[in-house]
Amino acid sequence: MTNDIVAVGGFVVLFLLLLLRVPIGVAMGLVGIGGFGLLSAWGPAFNLLALSPIRTVTDYSLGLVPMFILMGVVASASGMSGELYRAANAFLGHRRGGLAMATITACGGFSAICGSSVATAATMAKVALPEMKRYGYPDTLATGSIAAGGTLGVLIPPSIVLAIYGVMTEQDIGRLFIAGLVPGLLAILMYLVTVRIYVTFAGGGVPAHEKTSWRERFAALRDVWAILLLFFFVIGGIYGGMFTPSEAAGMGAAGAIIISVVRRRMGWRLLFRCLLESIQVTAGIFMILIGAILFGYFLTITQTPQKVTNLLLGLELGAHSTLILILFFMVLLGCVLDAMAMIILMIPILYPVVLALGFDPIWFGVIIVMTVELGLITPPIGMNVFVINTLARDVSLQRIYRGVLPFVATDVVRLALLVAFPWIVLWLPNTM
Amino acid sequence: MGTFDRIIDRVAALVDGAAAIFLAVITALTFLAVILRYVFVLPFPGSFDVSRMLLGVAIFWGIAAAAWRREHIQVDLAWQLMPPTLQRIADIFGDLLFAVFVGALAWMLFWQVDRVRGSGQTTFELAIPIWPFHAIAWLGIAFCFLVLIARILQAIVSFRTPIGEAGR
Numbered sequence: 001m002t003n004d005i006v007a008v009g010g011f012v013v014l015f016l017l018l019l020l021r022v023p024i025g026v027a028m029g030l031v032g033i034g035g036f037g038l039l040s041a042w043g044p045a046f047n048l049l050a051l052s053p054i055r056t057v058t059d060y061s062l063g064l065v066p067m068f069i070l071m072g073v074v075a076s077a078s079g080m081s082g083e084l085y086r087a088a089n090a091f092l093g094h095r096r097g098g099l100a101m102a103t104i105t106a107c108g109g110f111s112a113i114c115g116s117s118v119a120t121a122a123t124m125a126k127v128a129l130p131e132m133k134r135y136g137y138p139d140t141l142a143t144g145s146i147a148a149g150g151t152l153g154v155l156i157p158p159s160i161v162l163a164i165y166g167v168m169t170e171q172d173i174g175r176l177f178i179a180g181l182v183p184g185l186l187a188i189l190m191y192l193v194t195v196r197i198y199v200t201f202a203g204g205g206v207p208a209h210e211k212t213s214w215r216e217r218f219a220a221l222r223d224v225w226a227i228l229l230l231f232f233f234v235i236g237g238i239y240g241g242m243f244t245p246s247e248a249a250g251m252g253a254a255g256a257i258i259i260s261v262v263r264r265r266m267g268w269r270l271l272f273r274c275l276l277e278s279i280q281v282t283a284g285i286f287m288i289l290i291g292a293i294l295f296g297y298f299l300t301i302t303q304t305p306q307k308v309t310n311l312l313l314g315l316e317l318g319a320h321s322t323l324i325l326i327l328f329f330m331v332l333l334g335c336v337l338d339a340m341a342m343i344i345l346m347i348p349i350l351y352p353v354v355l356a357l358g359f360d361p362i363w364f365g366v367i368i369v370m371t372v373e374l375g376l377i378t379p380p381i382g383m384n385v386f387v388i389n390t391l392a393r394d395v396s397l398q399r400i401y402r403g404v405l406p407f408v409a410t411d412v413v414r415l416a417l418l419v420a421f422p423w424i425v426l427w428l429p430n431t432m
Numbered sequence: 433m434g435t436f437d438r439i440i441d442r443v444a445a446l447v448d449g450a451a452a453i454f455l456a457v458i459t460a461l462t463f464l465a466v467i468l469r470y471v472f473v474l475p476f477p478g479s480f481d482v483s484r485m486l487l488g489v490a491i492f493w494g495i496a497a498a499a500w501r502r503e504h505i506q507v508d509l510a511w512q513l514m515p516p517t518l519q520r521i522a523d524i525f526g527d528l529l530f531a532v533f534v535g536a537l538a539w540m541l542f543w544q545v546d547r548v549r550g551s552g553q554t555t556f557e558l559a560i561p562i563w564p565f566h567a568i569a570w571l572g573i574a575f576c577f578l579v580l581i582a583r584i585l586q587a588i589v590s591f592r593t594p595i596g597e598a599g600r
Contacts, residue, residue, distance in 0.1 A: 051544065
């Protein structure tokens with residue numbers, strides 16, 4: 001059997017297994033080992049099982065994943081998300097659509113201490129949804145703004161997906177984090193403009209909140225010190241070269257716990273629950289990583305990355321057209337796979353192409369994360385939409401997807417901007 | 433829920449709990465290492481190696497508990513469109529492949545632990561033997577294999593039981 005047939009067959013079997021609901025990591029691992037065994041020998045293939053998974057789970061650079069997850073979980077459990085929302089609300093709530101604007105701003109703030117989109121969406125939905133319901137906001141705007149705001153979680157540092165991209169491509173995770181900052185702030189700004197436009201076209205359907213006095217505003221702002229402290233400590237520490245990303249993750253998680261305990265918001269029981277939740281989420285991510293790394297050996301032996309690179313370069317479309325083709329393919333793949341799985345599966349194949357096209361790997365990390373973000377809020381598998389649907393049972397999936405549509409359009413515009421002007425992404429990490 | 437389910441649930445909760453405590457230790461070690469270095473200008477020998485070894489244990493144990501609770505990330509798109517009987521068959525098929533994968537992993541890892549023990553590998557700074565950490569991590573994978581086998585057998589036995597009455 002030729003390498004090419006086995007490679008194509010491997011991908012076909014992989015997608016069949018995924019559709020049959022075999023866990024993603026298991027499907028990738030089995031195809032990886034099976035394909036490697038077919039093309040090489042079964043002894044070396046099984047030896048990969050002896051060596052690779054244990055190496056993956058004891059890789060110190062990946063240790064930041066559970067600790068950043070823990071930081072977000074603790075921040076959420078200790079009520080920091082509620083404080084953020086109240087502060088954002090105090091400043092923006094009196095505008096028409098102000099609660100949706102406050103939601104997006106609070107999502108951005110929460111993303112600064114939480115590296116996961118789904119967690120950001122779930123956390124903010126619990127806080128913001130009842131408030132928007134109480135003020136009679138259209139359910140499309142209420143749920144759409146949370147689903148879109150949640151996507152900021154993977155862009156604004158710390159970002160679990162960017163960290164894994166960094167480990168896979170051997171890029172500096174600190175620079176990747178910093179590179180996500182300006183696009184993240186741009187995303188908040190553009191989402192706020194989107195709400196404004198929505199409100200203008202929605203006519204009188206979106207009410208305004210009563211205005212808050214400056215004294216109340218400053219009082220609300222005082223409560224967000226914990227999040228600001230954590231963010232500047234962790235991300236500032238990385239930017240200033242004080243900590244490695246893994247150390248920053250440990251400091252952030254421990255810092256969040258200490259702050260919560262000092263503020264009497266966390267006892268042993270709640271801390272244990274946070275640890276439990278964090279390790280459960282981590283186990284899911286690592287299962288995919290274990291499978292993906294095994295699948296990577298199969299890709300290497302079939303020379304798939306080189307062949308895909310040659311194929312795409314052979315099309316002679318030019319760098320940007322090829323990039324658009326890649327991004328379009330990723331959006332399509334987002335219809336089947338979740339964001340993390342997409343990055344882990346496709347980066348080994350696409351990364352050499354992107355390097356060969358002459359793009360900056362840090363910039364591409366941000367661009368690809370923004371592209372998979374789209375999959376979180378677009379049908380049929382929009383994880384953020386699913387999460388909000390479980391918390392707002394009375395709003396159908398279709399209505400949430402409708403509500404999120406204007407934000408998807410904004411995302412596409414933002415993506416185009418960052419592709420056209422890479423310096424928006426790169427200027428800040430280049431100052432490190 | 434039958435007695436069998438309750439027992440496995442209890443063990444899975446213990447395994448999960450232990451993994452959570454390992455995560456707490458890893459976080460504490462990382463935090464202490466940074467504080468010692470920056471505040472007291474002191475090294476914390478061994479924290480790096482012990483952290484990553486414990487990470488391995490925590491993750492393998494976490495994977496086992498998640499396997500029992502069916503929490504591993506899957507694609508539900510086609511599954512949701514299937515009739516209930518086909519869904520059950522797909523679930524058994526998925527568990528079977530999961531068990532094959534984890535069984536092979538447990539088998540190969542067992543011999544790897546033995547090789548590491550034989551070679552006398554130790555951590556860099558404190559010369560702590562590595563194999564006990566790998567052996568404890570292996571226990572998680574072995575447990576994962578056993579719970580998957582148990583779940584497959586249970587699913588086959590209760591295959592004809594109407595949905596809602598069947599166990600997990």
